[in-house]
Amino acid sequence: MNTATPDLRQNYFELFDIPVSSAVDKKQLRSRYMTLQRQFHPDKYASADDQHRRMAVQIAAMVNQAHDTLSDPLKCAEYCLELQGVKIDAETDSAMDPAFLMEQMEWREKLEDITDTQDNSKAADSLGGLREEISQRVKEIGANTATKLDEKDTAAARELIRKWQFLVKIDREAQIVGSRLDA
Amino acid sequence: MALLQISEPGQSTAPHQHRLAAGIDLGTTNSLVATVRSGLPTVLADEHGRPILPSVVRYDGNGVAAIGAEARDNAFSDPHNTISSVKRLIGLSAEDIAASYPLLKLDASEDTVPRLATAAGGKTAIEVSAEVLSALKSRAEKSLGGELTGVVITVPAYFDDTQRQATKDAAQLAGLKVLRLINEPTSAAIAYGIDQQDSDTTIAVYDLGGGTFDISILRLERGVFEVLATAGDTALGGDDLDAAIMQWISDQSGVSYNNDAGLQRKVLDLARAAKHQLSDADVAQITLTGDSQAWSGELTRNQFDELVKPLISKTIASCKSALNDAGIAVSEIDEVVMVGGSTRVLAVRQTVSTYFGRDVLTSIDPDEVVALGAAIQADILAGNKPDSDLLLLDVVPLSLGIETMGGLTEHIITRNTTIPVARAQEFTTYKDGQTAMALHVVQGERDLVQDCRSLGRFELRGIPPMVAGQARIQVIFQVDADGLLTVSAIEQTSGVAAEVHIKPSYGLSDSEIESMILDSMKHAKEDVHLRMLQEQRVEADRTIEALDAAMQKDGDAFLSAEERSAIDNARHKVQQMRDGDDSEAIKHALRALESASEQYVARRMNASVGEVMRGKTIDNFDEQETTS
Numbered sequence: 104m105n106t107a108t109p110d111l112r113q114n115y116f117e118l119f120d121i122p123v124s125s126a127v128d129k130k131q132l133r134s135r136y137m138t139l140q141r142q143f144h145p146d147k148y149a150s151a152d153d154q155h156r157r158m159a160v161q162i163a164a165m166v167n168q169a170h171d172t173l174s175d176p177l178k179c180a181e182y183c184l185e186l187q188g189v190k191i192d193a194e195t196d197s198a199m200d201p202a203f204l205m206e207q208m209e210w211r212e213k214l215e216d217i218t219d220t221q222d223n224s225k226a227a228d229s230l231g232g233l234r235e236e237i238s239q240r241v242k243e244i245g246a247n248t249a250t251k252l253d254e255k256d257t258a259a260a261r262e263l264i265r266k267w268q269f270l271v272k273i274d275r276e277a278q279i280v281g282s283r284l285d286a
Numbered sequence: 287m288a289l290l291q292i293s294e295p296g297q298s299t300a301p302h303q304h305r306l307a308a309g310i311d312l313g314t315t316n317s318l319v320a321t322v323r324s325g326l327p328t329v330l331a332d333e334h335g336r337p338i339l340p341s342v343v344r345y346d347g348n349g350v351a352a353i354g355a356e357a358r359d360n361a362f363s364d365p366h367n368t369i370s371s372v373k374r375l376i377g378l379s380a381e382d383i384a385a386s387y388p389l390l391k392l393d394a395s396e397d398t399v400p401r402l403a404t405a406a407g408g409k410t411a412i413e414v415s416a417e418v419l420s421a422l423k424s425r426a427e428k429s430l431g432g433e434l435t436g437v438v439i440t441v442p443a444y445f446d447d448t449q450r451q452a453t454k455d456a457a458q459l460a461g462l463k464v465l466r467l468i469n470e471p472t473s474a475a476i477a478y479g480i481d482q483q484d485s486d487t488t489i490a491v492y493d494l495g496g497g498t499f500d501i502s503i504l505r506l507e508r509g510v511f512e513v514l515a516t517a518g519d520t521a522l523g524g525d526d527l528d529a530a531i532m533q534w535i536s537d538q539s540g541v542s543y544n545n546d547a548g549l550q551r552k553v554l555d556l557a558r559a560a561k562h563q564l565s566d567a568d569v570a571q572i573t574l575t576g577d578s579q580a581w582s583g584e585l586t587r588n589q590f591d592e593l594v595k596p597l598i599s600k601t602i603a604s605c606k607s608a609l610n611d612a613g614i615a616v617s618e619i620d621e622v623v624m625v626g627g628s629t630r631v632l633a634v635r636q637t638v639s640t641y642f643g644r645d646v647l648t649s650i651d652p653d654e655v656v657a658l659g660a661a662i663q664a665d666i667l668a669g670n671k672p673d674s675d676l677l678l679l680d681v682v683p684l685s686l687g688i689e690t691m692g693g694l695t696e697h698i699i700t701r702n703t704t705i706p707v708a709r710a711q712e713f714t715t716y717k718d719g720q721t722a723m724a725l726h727v728v729q730g731e732r733d734l735v736q737d738c739r740s741l742g743r744f745e746l747r748g749i750p751p752m753v754a755g756q757a758r759i760q761v762i763f764q765v766d767a768d769g770l771l772t773v774s775a776i777e778q779t780s781g782v783a784a785e786v787h788i789k790p791s792y793g794l795s796d797s798e799i800e801s802m803i804l805d806s807m808k809h810a811k812e813d814v815h816l817r818m819l820q821e822q823r824v825e826a827d828r829t830i831e832a833l834d835a836a837m838q839k840d841g842d843a844f845l846s847a848e849e850r851s852a853i854d855n856a857r858h859k860v861q862q863m864r865d866g867d868d869s870e871a872i873k874h875a876l877r878a879l880e881s882a883s884e885q886y887v888a889r890r891m892n893a894s895v896g897e898v899m900r901g902k903t904i905d906n907f908d909e910q911e912t913t914s
Contacts, residue, residue, distance in 0.1 A: 137508055144677055145706060145767040149465045149667040150436070160766050164708035171703065282610065 114186060115169035125180040126249040127173050139166045177271055180248045180264050189257040191264055203266055210237070210273055218280055227284050230277060237274045241267065305435040307465070307668035308426045309473070309660025312415065312439055312453065314373040315496045317341045318654060319422040320661035321430060322670070327477065327658040330429045338653065339425075342370040343417045345406035353421040366391060367405045371497075372418075375400075375411040376456070377449035412452050416459035423460055436465040438664040440656050443469040443502050443516040444683045446729055447741060447771045454768065465667040467768045471502035472511050472678055473659030474625045478647055481509055481676045488514075488618050490608075492638055492646070493625035494601065497523040501605050503612040503619075509675035515611035515702060516683065517604045522597065524561075524628035530593045531557035531585070539574060539581035549579065564590050565630050591633040598637045605641060611702070622646040627653050679704050686763055686771065689726035689735040691716065692820035698763050701731065708764040712778075715759075716828070719751040723759060727773055733817050746775045748782045815869070822872035826864040829876060833857060833883065836890065844889045856882040 116123045119135045141147070143162040148155050172178045181191050213233055220226040244267045251260035308330075311318045316338045320329045329337045336355065343350060344357035345367045352360065361368045375383055375390075380400035383390060393401035393408030401408025419439075426434060441453055450467055457464045471491035480487055486507045493500040500518035504511055532553050536542060543550040553574070560570035564587050574581040609616055622642045628634060629652045639646045650658065666674045681704055687697040690713075698709050715723065723746045730738030749757050758778035765771050776783045833853075841850060856879040863875040 133507070137510055140510060140679065141675070141677055144679070146466060146667060146677060150669050160706045160764070161708070163767070164706045164764060167704045167707050168709070 115173055115182065116186075118166070118169050119173065121173075123183065123186065124249065125176070125183045125245070125252050127176075127179055129174070132170070132173055136166070136170045176245050177264070177267050180245070180252065180260070180267065183252050184257060184260055184264060187252070187255060187257050187260075189261055191261060191268075199265070200262070203269075207269055207273065214273070214277055214280060218283075223284055227281070230281055230284065234274060234277050234281075237270055237277065241270050241274070244270065305668040305670055306426075306430050306432050307435050307661075307664035307670065308422075308430075308437050309657050309662070309664045310419065310422055310437050310439045311470070311473075311657035311660060312373065312418065312441075312456075313341055313495075313656075314371050314498065315341060316653065317418050317422060318657035319426050320654070320657040321426060322661050322665040327661040327665075329654050329657055330426055332425055339418065339421060340370070341373065341418050342368060343372070343414050344368040345404035345409065347405050349406050350417055353417055366403070369402055369404070369409065369414045372411050372414040375402075376415060377446070377452040378411070412456045412459060415453070415456035419457055419460035419462060423462055434462065435668045436463040436664065438466050438468055438473075438660045438667060439464060440470045440473045440660050441467050442498075442500060443471055443513060444500070444518065445769070446684055446739070447686075447765075447769065450769045454770070464768075465664060466678075468660060468663055468678055469502070469513060469516075469680060470656050471500065471516070471623075471625070472504060472513060472680070473657075473663065474623050474655045475504055475506070475511065475621075475659065476662050476676070477650055477655045477659035478621070478623055480506055480621055480623075481511065487620045488614060489621045489623060490605065490619045490642060491623045491625060492601070492605070492629065493518075494628040494634060495523050495626040496628070497521070497525050499523055499601050499604065501601070501608045503608050503614055510677045510679055512679045512704065513681045513702075514614065515608045517608035517611065519600060519604055522600055523626075526597050527561060527594050527628060527631065528554060528557045530597065531560055531590070534585065534589075534593055535572060535574070535581075535583070538583050539579065541574065541579040541581060549576075552576075560585050560590075561631065565632060587632070594631070594633055598634055601634075602637065602641050605638075616642060619644070623655070624648050625652050625655055680767070680769060681705060682707070682765055682769065684729045684739075685731055686727065686729050686741075686765070687738070688713075688761065689728060692824040693735045694817060694820055695728055695730070695733055695735050695738055698761070699765065705765045705769060706767050708762055710760050710762045713759045713761060714755050715749065715752065715757045716754050718754050720754070720757070721749050721751055722747045723749060723775075725761060725773070725775060727763075727771075734820075741771070742773075744773065744775075746777065746782065748780075749777050750780045750782075752779075819867055819869040819872075822869040822876070823864055826860050826872050826876060829879065830857060830860060830864075833879075836886075840890065841886075844886055849885065852882050853879070853886065 114123075119132060119139070121127065121131055121135060140163065143159055143166060145156060145159040145163055148159040151159075172182050184191060210233065213229070217226050217229050217233070220229070244263050248260055248263040248267065251257075251263060306321070308319050308321045309327075311320075317340075318329055318338060320327055322328075331337045332339070332354075339354045340358040342354065342358040342361065344352045344360050344364060351357070351367070357368055358370065361370060375387070378386070378400065380392060383392060383400050391403045393403040401410050402414070423434060423437075437457065439453060439457060441450055445453070453467060454464050471493060474491050474493070475481070475489050480489055483506070486505070489504040489506060491500075491502045491504060493502075498518065498520050499522045500516065502516045503514040505514050506512075532543075532550075535553055535557065541549070541553075543553050556572050556574065560572050563570040564585070568587045570585045570590075572583050572585055606616075609619075619642050622638060622644060624635065624638070624646050629638075629648065635646055635648065663676070663678070665671055666676055681702045682699055683701065685697045685701045686699040687695045688711075690696045696711070698711050699707055713723070724743060725746065726735065726743045727741045728735055728738040729741050732738050746759060749759070756779075759775055760778055761773065761775045763771065763773055774783065837850075837853075845853070856875070860872070860875040860879050863871045866872075
């Protein structure tokens with residue numbers, strides 16, 4: 104077993120020893136995650152002294168945080184952008200492509216209609232359709248973001264990621280509507 | 287850094303030296319202790335050969351009078367000094383207990399930790415639990431012939447920080463070293479050796495006990511267990527099945543037992559006997575003896591199944607919600623583990639089997655399975671199995687967050703995040719020259735702090751006075767592998783630090799946790815509304831504060847009496863709306879105030895630009911004003 108202590112200042116990609124990209128190979132990520140957990144999970148130090156146990160908690164926490172970031176495509180893209188020196192601070196610049204905003208509004212209206220629909224199975228069908236549409240757009244945007252990040256076009260990547268955030272938000276709302284339909 | 291190399295488990299243990307370790311299932315009704323002997327997990331029985339220790343402690347004037355079955359048998363004759371189901375109280379505050387269990391007699395003391403009044407004085411839930419653990423400890427040490435190196439104790443997957451901490455405290459009090467707290471469903475899955483499989487597996491653990499129901503979805507990948515989601519019903523269990531049969535007996539016989547405790551007990555015993563009988567037989571004979579209520583009847587399996595159907599359906603609804611949370615389809619479940627005595631009921635097994643579309647695992651005694659898994663894990667953690675690949679990854683059962691302005695919750699670690707975890711979040715001051723900041727740590731899913739559970743408060747002092755918004759306070763939440771939380775805060779520019787360990791004076795009742803999660807779904811819309819309202823209120827307060835400060839400074843210099851009264855009117859309107867509950871109205875009033883003070887802001891800005899040229903500072907009123 105390799106017991107070298109990882110440098111906690113490494114970036115997440117270095118920690119996991121995988122190429123920097125917003126399109127992470129899920130299998131590789133998972134496999135590295137398991138290996139790191141096996142090495143540094145605090146349970147492996149259950150009979151060790153306090154100092155080592157604390158150390159293990161810290162390392163395992165970083166491994167978990169890194170895995171959490173890299174396994175979520177949106178968080179991973181945000182992180183990649185950050186590594187390129189650009190923060191996605193949504194508050195500083197709220198300008199948004201008008202066509203995209205229109206699309207957003209339409210989706211929101213649809214979602215409201217679904218909420219108001221009395222017929223549950225009909226509502227579930229329309230909700231499924233809407234979520235499918237959103238998921239298609241997310242896929243497109245995810246692929247485009249990866250390209251722009253590769254090209255180091257941070258402005259374009261940032262714009263795409265902000266749209267992506269909107270999509271994730273509306274999808275989460277759709278999910279809540281869905282869980283209410285089930286209840 | 288070479289420090290970690292020497293501490294590998296297994297290597298530090300001399301060969302041939304077997305460390306004595308045990309797994310403990312500290313249950314609401316019953317507790318068990320198990321160990322691994324010659325490679326096989328075994329439940330340790332007491333000197334009378336009884337494996338189960340009822341989780342009951344009886345006190346008398348001299349202290350502990352009895353623990354286990356002997357204590358339980360006195361529950362009716364000496365109810366006040368006989369403490370049972372103490373697990374339901376662990377980690378709860380006095381108010382929690384008074385609210386959930388109004389009949390319990392609490393010791394009236396100044397102490398924040400609630401004490402149950404007994405003949406031996408006030409006893410905390412931790413102390414009572416420690417007695418049960420001590421009994422198991424001495425049973426194990428007698429049986430194994432030596433002192434225990436350490437134990438693994440199981441807790442419900444949904445136990446929050448304070449409940450876990452309290453469980454650990456009880457173990458410490460009993461003189462036990464806790465290697466790890468593990469979740470009951472994970473323990474059950476380990477007992478079935480599911481971790482020995484080569485392929486990746488998704489497991490549902492269905493745990494129907496006496497009074498609670500839990501469903502957990504676990505994922506096993508190359509020896510690593512992950513809890514994906516948990517759900518359940520803390521007021522549903524075997525007791526409800528009994529109650530359904532009792533109701534049936536009452537309906538059939540016309541005997542009412544409501545005002546007769548003795549008769550009620552008799553009917554309960556009959557109901558339980560019938561339930562047990564129907565696990566093998568197709569029909570159960572029920573005979574009620576006595577002068578006024580003699581009755582005899584037959585309960586068929588089909589009738590029984592109909593009686594309990596609504597209860598079992600409820601558990602299936604929980605299964606659905608857990609699968610939903612885990613993002614797993616029912617067809618993706620590879621194994622279903624049955625835990626808890628009530629899973630002996632055939633209708634339960636059949637319904638669960640049908641729902642998951644596969645045979646369910648029942649070969650291990652459902653009362654013992656949790657303790658057996660804990661024994662296996664204890665054996666590994668004590669260092670007896672250095673080659674073991676088994677690793678348990680657990681999650682945070684409820685989101686952790688802190689209170690922000692206006693009583694809103696800012697979630698920092700969301701539910702189902704894998705632990706250990708550390709999350710940092712930056713906060714800032716919102717008043718000029720603010721030197722202290724209180725952090726209120728809460729646990730729960732709702733947007734408003736008042737709907738979440740308060741875990742603790744701490745204060746960060748000594749922030750260097752700065753302009754509002756300039757201090758950078760980093761709050762770090764760390765949850766260790768046992769699910770215990772540490773919070774620390776550092777002001778980044780000055781390095782001032784504060785640290786707090788959440789004290790176990792509060793806790794969540796089981797049903798609260800469940801209802802909190804459900805509430806967050808139900809109230810999502812209401813919460814959005816309240817959040818908007820709170821945000822507008824904070825905005826209104828801020829604007830008025832900034833405006834008042836500016837007006838006091840130079841209102842007279844920049845404004846005519848007329849202008850000033852227009853601003854005052856608009857300000858008054860904002861104040862009025864702020865106290866109402868219409869966020870749109872507040873927003874509207876703020877906008878009106880903004881336009882009324884437009885000229886004033888412009889004049890001030892021009893003047894302050896002039897001052898800056900002369901090396902003076904800008905008052906930040908205008909900046910705040912335009913953010914609304």
